[in-house]
Amino acid sequence: MNRTIMKHEYCLAIRSLAQSTAASEPESNPWYGWQPQPRNEPTLAHRFVAICHQHAERTSVQDSRGERSYHWLYCQANRLAQHLLDHADFQTGAHIGICLPNSPEYVVAFFGVQLAGGVAVPLPPYQQGSRRLHQIHMTQLKLLIEEEKNSVAKPSAKRLIVRLNATKVPKECRQVRPMGQLAALLFTSGSSGDPKAVMLSHKNILANMQSIAKVLPLGSTDRTLANMPFAHALGNSVMQTHVLNGACLIFSSDLLFPTALLHALEKQHCTSLIAVPEVFDFLLRALGTDPLRCSHLRYMAVAGGRLDPVRAVQLARQISPADFFLMYGQTEATARLACLPSDQIETQADTIGQPIPGVDFSIRDPQGGEVKEGEVGTLYARGDNIMLGYWNDPQTNQRILTDGWLNTGDRAQKNRFGNYKICGRENGLVKIQGYRFHPNEIDLTLRSMLPDAEFVTVPYQDQGQTRLALFYRSNGRALEGLKIRQLCSRELPRHMLPQHYEAVDDWPVNSARKVDRTELVKRAQQVNLGQAYNRSA
Amino acid sequence: MPSKSTWAKPTTVAHDVGIQQEKQLKSNVKQELLGFVQANTTNSEAITMQTDLIEQEVLDSLLLMDLVLFVEQCWGVKLIGHDFSPSHFRTIEELAQLIERRWLQQSA
Numbered sequence: 276m277n278r279t280i281m282k283h284e285y286c287l288a289i290r291s292l293a294q295s296t297a298a299s300e301p302e303s304n305p306w307y308g309w310q311p312q313p314r315n316e317p318t319l320a321h322r323f324v325a326i327c328h329q330h331a332e333r334t335s336v337q338d339s340r341g342e343r344s345y346h347w348l349y350c351q352a353n354r355l356a357q358h359l360l361d362h363a364d365f366q367t368g369a370h371i372g373i374c375l376p377n378s379p380e381y382v383v384a385f386f387g388v389q390l391a392g393g394v395a396v397p398l399p400p401y402q403q404g405s406r407r408l409h410q411i412h413m414t415q416l417k418l419l420i421e422e423e424k425n426s427v428a429k430p431s432a433k434r435l436i437v438r439l440n441a442t443k444v445p446k447e448c449r450q451v452r453p454m455g456q457l458a459a460l461l462f463t464s465g466s467s468g469d470p471k472a473v474m475l476s477h478k479n480i481l482a483n484m485q486s487i488a489k490v491l492p493l494g495s496t497d498r499t500l501a502n503m504p505f506a507h508a509l510g511n512s513v514m515q516t517h518v519l520n521g522a523c524l525i526f527s528s529d530l531l532f533p534t535a536l537l538h539a540l541e542k543q544h545c546t547s548l549i550a551v552p553e554v555f556d557f558l559l560r561a562l563g564t565d566p567l568r569c570s571h572l573r574y575m576a577v578a579g580g581r582l583d584p585v586r587a588v589q590l591a592r593q594i595s596p597a598d599f600f601l602m603y604g605q606t607e608a609t610a611r612l613a614c615l616p617s618d619q620i621e622t623q624a625d626t627i628g629q630p631i632p633g634v635d636f637s638i639r640d641p642q643g644g645e646v647k648e649g650e651v652g653t654l655y656a657r658g659d660n661i662m663l664g665y666w667n668d669p670q671t672n673q674r675i676l677t678d679g680w681l682n683t684g685d686r687a688q689k690n691r692f693g694n695y696k697i698c699g700r701e702n703g704l705v706k707i708q709g710y711r712f713h714p715n716e717i718d719l720t721l722r723s724m725l726p727d728a729e730f731v732t733v734p735y736q737d738q739g740q741t742r743l744a745l746f747y748r749s750n751g752r753a754l755e756g757l758k759i760r761q762l763c764s765r766e767l768p769r770h771m772l773p774q775h776y777e778a779v780d781d782w783p784v785n786s787a788r789k790v791d792r793t794e795l796v797k798r799a800q801q802v803n804l805g806q807a808y809n810r811s812a
Numbered sequence: 813m814p815s816k817s818t819w820a821k822p823t824t825v826a827h828d829v830g831i832q833q834e835k836q837l838k839s840n841v842k843q844e845l846l847g848f849v850q851a852n853t854t855n856s857e858a859i860t861m862q863t864d865l866i867e868q869e870v871l872d873s874l875l876l877m878d879l880v881l882f883v884e885q886c887w888g889v890k891l892i893g894h895d896f897s898p899s900h901f902r903t904i905e906e907l908a909q910l911i912e913r914r915w916l917q918q919s920a
Contacts, residue, residue, distance in 0.1 A: 531866070531873060534897045553877065560880070563892045708874060738881050764853070769874055774852070 283340045285439035286423040287355065287380050292372070292416050293364045293433075310456045318477040319458050320389040322519050324349065330495055330521035336379040337543070338526035343379060345521065348386070351439040355387030355420075358437050364417045367392040368455050372411065372419040374398040377501050377510065378526055382518060383439060384420045385505075395459040396472070397506035402768050406470075406720075414460055414472050414666060460666055461508055463606040464704070464712030469719070472666035473508075473606045482659030483609035484516050486631040490614045491547075491600060492573055495521035499547045500539060502530045502554070509579040509709055512610030513549050533561035537569070544571040551709035552582040553740075559586055559593075567594045578602035578611060579709030581697070583739060584624035591620040603627035603697070605711060607681055608634075609660040613695060626694035634658035636695060637680065638687055646688075651698050654687040655680040705734040705741055710770045714743060717773065720766050721759070727751035731782070732773060733792050735799040744799030745773035748782065775799050841887070842908045848882050849875075849904060861905045866898055876901065883907075889914045 312318060327335075327349035335348040359365045371393045375381040388395040396414050398407065400422075411419075423436055456476040463473050487493065499517055501524040503510035517524050527539045536558065540548060555577050574597055577587070582601065591599035598617035601624065604610050613636070615628030630636045638652040639645055646652040661681045664672035675682040686698045704711050714732040721730045729748045734741050745763070747754060756776055763772055777798070785791040842861055850859050853870050865871045871879075879901075883889055889911055900910045 529898075531871060531876060532896050532898055532901070534894060553873065557873070557877065557896075560891070561893060561896045565893075738885070740877070740881065760851075769872060772852075772874075774878065 285340070285351070285380055285383070287375075287384060287437045287439065288421050288423045289358060289362065289435045289437060290419045290421055291362075291364050291433040292411060292419055312454050312456050312477060316478060317481065318389070318454070319386070319480060319515075319519075320392075322481060323352070323386045323389060326519055326521050333495060333521060334523045335518065335521075336382055336524050336526065338379060339528070340379075348379075348382060348518075351383040352386040352390055354439065355383055355437055356390035358435065359387065359391040359393060359418070362418065362435070365391070365393065366417075368394060368457070369417045370394045370396050370414050370460065372396045372398050372414075372416040373506075374400050374419055374421045375505075376400045376422075377503075377505050380422075380439065381505050382514065382524065385514070386518070388420075389458065392454045394455075394457050397459070397461065397511065399462075399504065399506045399768060405723075405766060406768070409470070410462060410472075413470070456663065459511075461511060461606050462506070463508070464710070464716055470716065471668060471671070474663040474666055475609055476663050479609045479660050479662060480515055481519075482633055483512065483611060484519050486633045486658075486660065487512070487516050487611055488520055489632045490616070491516075491576060492598070493517075493520055493522065493547075497522035497546045497573075498525055498544055498571070499523070499549065500525050500527065500530070500536070500543065500545050502527070502536070502548075503550055503579075503709070507579075507709060508604070508606035508610045509549070509551065512578075512604075533557045537561060537567070540569045540572060545569070546571050546573045547575065548572070549576045549578065551579040552577055553580070553708050555582055555590055556586065559590055562593055565593070567597075569594075569597070572597040574598040574600060574617070576600040576602055576614075578604060580706045587624040588620055591617065591624075601626075601628060603695075605683060607662045607675075607683075608656055608658070609662065612636075612656050612658075612660075612683075615694065619692075619694070623692065623694050626690065626696045628694050630656070630658075630695075634660065636687075636689075638689060638695075648689050648691065651686055651688045653701060654683045654685045654695070654697075656683055657681070705743070707741055707743075707770045710768075712771065717743070717745065717763070717767060717771055721745075721747075721762065724762055724766065725754070725759075728754055729782070731790055731792070731795060733795045733799065735775075735796050735803070737774070737800075737803055742775070743771070743773040744775035744777065744795065746777050746779050746782075746795055746798075748779050754778065775802060777802070841911050842904060844886065845879075845883075845904045845908055845911075848879065852878065859904075861908075862903050864902055865904070866902055871901060879907075883911055887911060887915055889918060 327345045331344060331346040333345055334342045335345045336343050371388045373381065373384045373395055375384060385395050396416060398410055457474055458477045458480055459475045460472040461475060463471055493516060497517060499513065499522065501513060503513055505511055505514050514524065525543045525545060530536050530539060572594065575594055587601060599620055600617060601615040602611050603613040611631060612634055613627045613630050615623055615626060635657045637645055637655045639655055640652050657680045664676060684702045684704060685700055687695050688698055689695050704713050714734055717732040718730040727750050730745060732743055732745045735744055747759060756778065760776060783791040783794040846861060852875055853859060859870065880891055883891060895910060901907055
């Protein structure tokens with residue numbers, strides 16, 4: 276068993292976290308609404324097993340190590356499930372962290388956890404510092420599935436290496452009962468800046484998968500580039516919709532450059548690409564005015580943020596005859612809520628289209644009454660894809676979930692074509708690279724590290740891109756700009772890193788005697804413009 | 813007001829560039845790019861003109877986008893098509909060469 280692991284081998288490690296979480300963790304279950312999974316309703320595991328049998332010979336995953344079939348995927352997920360079931364720290368319904376980059380191993384891990392009757396908790400793999408620890412404690416993780424070569428793990432940590440090689444048909448996983456409704460926890464940023472874990476049930480994920488498959492031309496012949504991180508709602512959704520429909524996920528490591536992305540689409544015979552607006556912005560730059568030459572491409576879809584309508588129209592023309600879909604959604608709704616079909620892009624690209632099948636929208640005034648057509652109000656959504664709630668946060672759940680309706684926190688209006696248009700946010704959230712979060716989260720993180728100082732982060736626009744400016748003021752010792760930047764780099768995920776840092780002696784205040792954020796936004800924007808101006812003067 | 817920005821302030825833009833000025837521009841492009849990349853990464857000391865930004869995992873999609881916007885804003889140079897390839901973005905030196913070439917072409 277001690278032979279070294281070859282580069283081309285598929286391998287995972289299961290790390291026990293029992294020691295690190297035991298001290299702070301009460302044994303009680305903080306999810307007050309625990310419900311058993313109804314016996315007659317399918318789980319992700321049911322669907323996964325059925326698809327693996329139906330498409331046994333088809334390719335499920337492909338990376339630089341080669342192609343693997345659904346039969347292989349099933350065998351490996353089953354193998355991992357057996358390891359979990361035999362593990363002393365595992366029990367049905369246990370929260371299992373998955374800290375892996377997008378890879379065949381990730382897919383094995385996610386469905387292995389499902390087969391064993393656990394709850395999958397994807398953690399962003401390139402994140403360090405106190406954030407990761409906080410997430411582990413918050414969701415009471417028992418076990419963590421990570422890369423075999425993970426160097427962060429202490430040598431003393433209890434780790435079990437699982438090799439994924441053989442395709443011998445394993446014995447069927449023993450049935451796990453009773454199990455809860457909960458299938459996965461996905462991290463997101465709450466509307467006030469404190470990180471939250473979204474509870475998604477088997478029903479949520481299956482319903483969203485089925486709705487998406489009705490609006491996108493998605494089937495078992497699809498081959499998609501899995502370039503959105505799986506720990507993120509959109510990446511997770513791309514993974515679920517493709518695996519649970521028997522399609523093929525393609526992993527390629529060098530997709531940083533748009534030219535490489537275009538090359539990969541063509542070389543790998545991709546039929547679709549689903550990504551955040553930033554990716555398409557970049558793609559357009561690389562394309563220039565040339566039409567996209569990608570013979571197998573059937574469609575592209577943008578989700579996880581607003582793509583500029585002019586660019587959307589331009590892209591739709593350049594990728595024609597392939598279709599282009601605009602989608603809208605959020606983690607709290609599993610992933611996707613609405614879709615604008617390709618044939619309406621030319622005239623309606625400033626809207627999000629209409630709710631996908633199984634989803635209802637309602638636009639309401641502050642009193643909760645439905646507004647008239649054309650009027651702006653708060654957007655509410657209902658459907659089987661709406662989350663069970665945030666983990667261990669009954670107060671917030673009560674506030675944003677009422678009678679099955681989710682308050683999206685977005686302001687919207689319905690136009691005369693029946694399409695919905697997003698007109699802004701109610702809660703100061705920003706969206707960068709598909710990640711929706713409150714700038715306050717940055718301030719809270721820094722404050723916990725440097726209690727002597729005050730921090731205010733505001734979003735500003737730089738050439739159509741949302742960027743962050745961090746202003747800080749010291750109440751004690753002087754703060755070094757470089758120190759703060761290093762602290763940010765260490766403690767914050769990449770999409771939360773501010774681009775502009777500035778020290779202030781005093782906060783500008785508004786008439787309500789609060790920090791005047793509008794003034795700070797102006798200042799950040801001016802500094803940026805000033806730099807451009809200096810150069811052209 | 814101690815207004816400090818972490819972005820190195822680029823200083824050069826000229827319409828008629830003599831040889832002397834062109835030399836000046838070249839060294840400035842490099843310096844400013846270096847300043848920008850250093851300001852936007854964790855271990856800024858370790859980054860030099862020759863650091864392999866891709867191999868060392870300095871470049872990610874956000875930094876790449878910001879770098880492109882910075883270049884456009886700074887020198888008015890539009891990067892298109894095959895400019896977006898690893899060979900041009902591998903080191904600051906190589907990127908500076910690309911910018912100078914495009915700058916001369918586009919200002920001609």
